[in-house]
Amino acid sequence: MSIEEIPQGSDVNVIPKNEKKARELIKKLNLKQIKGISRVTFKQRGNLIYAIDQPDVYRSAAGTYVVFGEAKVDDMNQRIAEAQQQQAQQEALQKAAADAKSTSDDKSPESITADLEKASIQDNKKDEEEDEGEIDESGLDPKDIEIVVEQTQVSRAKAVKALKAHDGDMVNAIMDLQ
Incomplete structure (x- = not known):
């Protein structure tokens, strides 16, 4: 056979x-x-x-x-990588399930931190929307504005606003923005 x-x-x-x-x-x-x-x-x-x-x-x-x-x-x-990937997926599922169970009345530190982060993100969006308008740069040196923007990592409008508030003083404007 x-x-x-x-x-x-x-x-x-x-x-x-x-x-x-x-x-x-x-x-x-x-x-x-x-x-x-x-x-x-x-x-x-x-x-x-x-x-x-x-x-x-x-x-x-x-x-x-x-x-x-x-x-x-x-x-x-390869086995270790697969096991880590499965563990990460399980943790993500558990976190999603825990988030679904939590309510707005939850007073845990994690939920409070998450609420504060959401609020700060919304405030930043409002500030950015306010800054998008026309910028009056009269009486200020463009190089000074660039230095303030570079040092503080803020928008050009915020830098102009801070420089005007401090009468063109770059040091005080930078300190105010940080």
Whole structure:
């Protein structure tokens, strides 16, 4: 019976010729088969692992082992990355569920901090909308305005407003904006 004649789904173990010879030699060496081992792994540098599922394991009297089976490369770095990704997804789901459960009456520090952040973002948007109008830069040096904008990381309109409030004094304008 050839390999092509074996029906699919049948539980047949085809042993290559070299493996058959090795098994016969093992019997001559009086190695004892160890039953009940479901997986054997060999670790190499760089977290590279060779895994043999459902192996045939033999042990000598001296304590050495002979393992038969199909070795597959098992990359631990990839497994770790997948586990971290799954953990991050679970944490995100838990956080989303916790956010859905929390109500507006929640007095926890996290909810208070979140409310304050939302309020500050809305205030910043209002300030930016106010600053978008025409800017009256008369009486101010454009270089001074650029220096204030560069040092404080604010909009040009805020820099002009601060310079006018301090009569063109750059140092006080910068201190006021920070």
